[in-house]
Amino acid sequence: MIKKLERKTSALGEANCDLIESTKELSSSNQQLRASEQQLKASNQQLELILKTTNINIDIIDPEFNLLYVDSEWQKIYGSPEGKKCFKYFANRDEMCLGCGIPKALKTKKNVLTEELLPKEATGL
Numbered sequence: 001m002i003k004k005l006e007r008k009t010s011a012l013g014e015a016n017c018d019l020i021e022s023t024k025e026l027s028s029s030n031q032q033l034r035a036s037e038q039q040l041k042a043s044n045q046q047l048e049l050i051l052k053t054t055n056i057n058i059d060i061i062d063p064e065f066n067l068l069y070v071d072s073e074w075q076k077i078y079g080s081p082e083g084k085k086c087f088k089y090f091a092n093r094d095e096m097c098l099g100c101g102i103p104k105a106l107k108t109k110k111n112v113l114t115e116e117l118l119p120k121e122a123t124g125l
């Protein structure tokens with residue numbers, strides 16, 4: 001009975017050591033994650049500052065024309081891009097804009113520069 005109790009006590013001691021080690025690892029990972037989040041936040045703030053001071057608007061669009069990112073200045077004009085296609089968001093259209101550069105960019109794997117007159121801004125892109 002005493003040997004059995006000693007074995008269980010030993011096993012619990014080992015499990016406790018394992019838990020302490022796992023807790024230390026989680027704590028370290030959590031600190032790294034927080035540091036990464038702070039760096040990401042600082043980078044995002046820096047990007048927004050650059051976009052604002054250079055008066056350049058940026059959007060990121062996937063191959064299905066879904067908006068993945070729209071900078072804050074355009075969001076002030078057009079609202080939230082969440083769940084919207086670029087042509088609906090910017091031009092209130094139900095289909096791709098004439099002369100859209102996205103299909104050509106996807107086909108050629110090269111940058112394509114296009115210019116559009118945006119209705120809410122009455123300026124060229």
